[in-house]
Amino acid sequence: MAKPVSIEVWNPNGKYRVVSTKPMPGTRWINLLVQQDFRVEICTEKKTILSVEDIIGLIGDKCDGVIGQLTEDWGEVLFSALSRAGGKAFSNMAVGYNNVDVNAANKYGVAVGNTPGVLTETTAELAASLSLAAARRIVEADEFMRAGLYDGWLPHLFVGNLLKGQTVGVIGAGRIGSAYARMMVEGFKMNLIYFDLYQATRLEKFVTAYAEFLKANGEQPVTWKRAASMDEVLQEADLISLHPILDKTTYHLVNKERLSKMKKEAILINCSRGPVVDEVALVEHLRQNPMFRVGLDVFEDEPYMKPGLAELKNAIVVPHIASASKWTREGMATLAALNVLGKIKGYPVWFDANKVEPFLNENAPPPPASPSIVNAKALGLPVSKL
């Protein structure tokens, strides 16, 4: 028997019932649902990570849709509970959906939404921040100052790496990986090497055009290369940032063997998902190679870190905040709510999940569509022609 959980209710007499497993930033997402006759229930439980049992309690006997979080285990048990309650729609408030068993959702005919398009630049900016912080040893230097250890300028004090002219490696050059690559190439004039299963044509065109611009201005042009293998990136790059999705093919993509292929003074950044890196092997590698540095936003067993990581000076660790800008988080909440709203109202799926601007315009009603449903094809859902 599921325990009762505390909730906040908006529009108690609404025709449709939608549950959000967490309070989400902004109020637009609530207003949009309320305007369309939805009763909105928001779980206000203090506990950060809700269990499957907690969520079954929230779903109850009648529930049309749920907005959930990447910390929750959306599998067979939850989708069957949602389906029994008459539910048709679920949306993660996240672009990544490795916490969702999409096959189970398909089995119960539940649409699964995610929130691409609003996280790209914000997440890439955090990866760039970690890159600079690691290259210039900013966290170590900050701790040193606060500890009262600074007693005057010294030629060797906190010497780090110059990024200009070095090579940035991107593994997974999709939306975020490409945005990060552009920032590092354009901002710091780094050369690019990337590995992805698909060609990043727009990124390649951008770097080519930027190289021509630099050359025309009498500056050293930047270069780019699509690597034939991931190992090529590991061997050649001075700074490597991981941006693939997490699935069976990317689990422990960076392991002991691959770490050993990287330059001794390389920097590794992970703003994708923790299990993409074998964190035990990483801790050992950081111990053995004090000049190797990492910047991590995500961890293998979140919210925990593997033993030893927290003590290492050559690691910068932040708590999964890559998407934490106000605009992005409010946008994620809006897109997640509209995914669920659209499916329940019988709207089609938006024609391009990467072009979500019309849904974010606060001065106009959103298009009558679900912005991004990952199993639209499997469920045979119609696509908007707008």
Ligand SMILES: NC(=O)c1ccc[n+]([C@@H]2O[C@H](COP(=O)([O-])OP(=O)(O)OC[C@H]3O[C@@H](n4cnc5c(N)ncnc54)[C@H](O)[C@@H]3O)[C@@H](O)[C@H]2O)c1
């Ligand atoms: N830390 C955070 O807060 C945060 C924020 C946003 C996204 N993310 C994570 O970042 C991921 C990527 O987001 P995105 O919007 O750029 O997605 P995306 O789908 O646009 O890009 C992912 C890229 O990874 C590539 N890829 C897949 N398997 C690969 C493999 N085996 N080797 C190399 N490349 C591979 C794909 O071809 C694709 O180009 C999300 O799935 C999510 O897990 C994390």
Ligand SMILES: O=C(O)[C@H](O)CO
């Ligand atoms: O996948 C996502 O959207 C992120 O991890 C949230 O920050």
